Amino acid sequence: MPPLALPYATPAEYLAAERKAAEKSEYINGHVYAMAGASRVHNLIVVNTVSELRTQLRGRRCEAYANDMRVKVERTGMYTYPDVIGLCEEPRFEDENVDTLLNPTVIIEVLSPSTERYDRGEKFAHYRRLESLREYILIAQDIRRIDHYLRDGDTWVLTEVSEPESALVISSLSCTLRLSDIYDRVELSAVGSPPRA
Template identity: 35%
Template structure:
């Protein structure tokens, strides 16, 4: 296998390249990593959640941002695009740029079998762990949702103390997810509304939840 030398990019070079790029990429400690393309299920879940959050917070001091807003994690030298971010109060911007924020309270990622172009479940798991570790260096970060787009399954991590987090899993259609750090609840039926699962990925069972909700 041919080994090529990897180029190191500065954060400034990344931002300049990203301005002109046709597709989004993440920046991780000098590396520019193209993001995998989104799917219809990914889009449906993100929209279902964001719409419900935006409606719930219309009279409250919280703000919701979707995947086009970038997050800068200074301790990890990382620029990334979380699927959904919830902020309490006013956003803090990186270098006064209105497209890069610093202070999310809740981060939501919609997962797929492939992350950053890898197909191995082990690589995907590693990526999930690395991102969570990076997010935990953000002082305002209190809660993390991982939503599976290939089946009904959500992991909810909530901060309970310094270096202490609890995990709750959801995998039944009649359950509802209650966020721990903001006043918001959504049923799995509404979260997965109109989502259609691949029968192969759900072990041959019919998993069309288009009619849910």
């Protein structure tokens, strides 16, 4: 992802500009990166996932956010917008604007051809520095498959969920996501051309 025009920005400059911007951007190591728009399939998967989580979290002190909640990885200084965030503890925010979360418990990203390598690699390396993060979930949008990383001490254990009738248990949230619900109304044959997200 190419940086925007600013050759370097401080975190304060990034936040000041981001809070006024019409489009979202990430901040990594002093550079600001524009975020691409999302495809129909990407949006369906995100909405399906958040809807299932919200239903299961109702009446509990847990929260789920989609797309627009910024997360800061304090140890690396990265600011980003995960597709879906979940937490069951008191949310901590960077400042009084209450728009930059510091303690996500679960982060979910929907993969696309343009972001998959980044989401699996450098972005996950940043996310692993979040002490609060217990689960990292990657949802494919070209096939029915979820890769689930669960923190076990200093180790991340990977499991795959791909059988048509299978379900993913998100233990940190005490929620279960069935593959059929995540991919509801998603026509995988229609995903032949690369999505924009």
